[in-house]
Amino acid sequence: MKSWWELGEGAGFSGNKLSTYQIDCPFCEERDNFEEAAHFEKKKPNSSKVLNFDTLKCGNCAGYVMVLWSSSDYDFHSGIHDFRVLPWSLTINKAPTHWPQAIQRYWVQANKSLQVENWDAAAEMARSTLQIALRDHGAVGKDLFEEINNLAEKGVLPPLMKEWSHEVRELGNDSAHPRPEQKETSLGDARDIVEFLDFLLEYLYDLPKRIEDYRGRRKAEKATTQIKKKTN
Ligand SMILES: [Zn+2]
Structure with missing residues (x-):
């Protein structure tokens, strides 16, 4: 990723809303137990792309995390989104899920x-x-x-x-x-x-x-373009 505007474009999690079920509290390790404490948005000029700046409060330990997230500007399937969390957990509990x-x-x-x-x-x-x-x-x-x-x-x-x-x-x-x-x-x-x-x-x-994600995205974008051409 070379620009924050690319967050959520091409690779990420399914859906166009923030998936807090993927977020562990970096302090107490509890997953998906947050309430929104603050929410700000920044829209890309001349585009529908939006960066969301959320502060979430952990329902277990009352610690705070900052989440930067954005959903894909391309509207194929039900959308995808990606996020970055600060601070991140220093405990290693899980490996990437695409590994055996x-x-x-x-x-x-x-x-x-x-x-x-x-x-x-x-x-x-x-x-x-x-x-x-x-x-x-x-x-x-x-x-x-x-x-x-x-x-x-x-x-x-x-x-x-x-x-x-x-x-x-x-x-x-x-x-x-x-x-x-x-x-x-x-x-x-x-x-x-x-x-x-x-x-x-x-x-x-x-x-x-x-490489596989890239090919999937290319295919989906191609299909969307063809549907748009047909409906026009
Ligand atoms: Zn916590």
């Missing part, structure tokens, strides 16, 4: 382990997440080393991502196959491995979804 369930679960555990400073657990969870993601993309092999190479040979992982995956594998290996004399995973390594993992998941899941 098992990956969501392991990824959340990797991040939660980082938050409570369990570096070994974070590294091992990150390694497991990597392995599930590769298998989900059809990797075969007797161990993670072979599975990474297998996906690279198939062209699913480009050379840089292959190297990246081996870094995650090596860092996670010590925690997954510990030896009695083994040193604890360091804070830096644990953070790096989870960050490496995020880049990999972005490449394997987020980027393809963005």
Whole structure:
């Protein structure tokens, strides 16, 4: 997004009203329990596009969140909208819902382990997440080393991502196959491995979804234009 006027255009949540059921209170984690404390609007000149500035009060802890939201200017289906919340929750409870369930679960555990400073657990969870993601993309092999190479040979992982995956594998290996004399995973390594993992998941899941969303939007816009032409 290069301009706030693009908020809600192309990608977002269904419907043209703010979906507070998607918003968790950043202070007490309670979901969808807000009352409106303030509402302001700014309309784009020479356009029907509107940016909404809402302040919501949490019904549980009485904390406030600011929500900037806008619905799509294109009127196809029942509309879409998107929003940004400030402040955001610092607790990681959920992963992007377009990731497979098992990956969501392991990824959340990797991040939660980082938050409570369990570096070994974070590294091992990150390694497991990597392995599930590769298998989900059809990797075969007797161990993670072979599975990474297998996906690279198939062209699913480009050379840089292959190297990246081996870094995650090596860092996670010590925690997954510990030896009695083994040193604890360091804070830096644990953070790096989870960050490496995020880049990999972005490449394997987020980027393809963005392309798919883009194609869906193009198709819907085309259909709307054709309907308009017919009715004119
Ligand atoms: Zn709250």
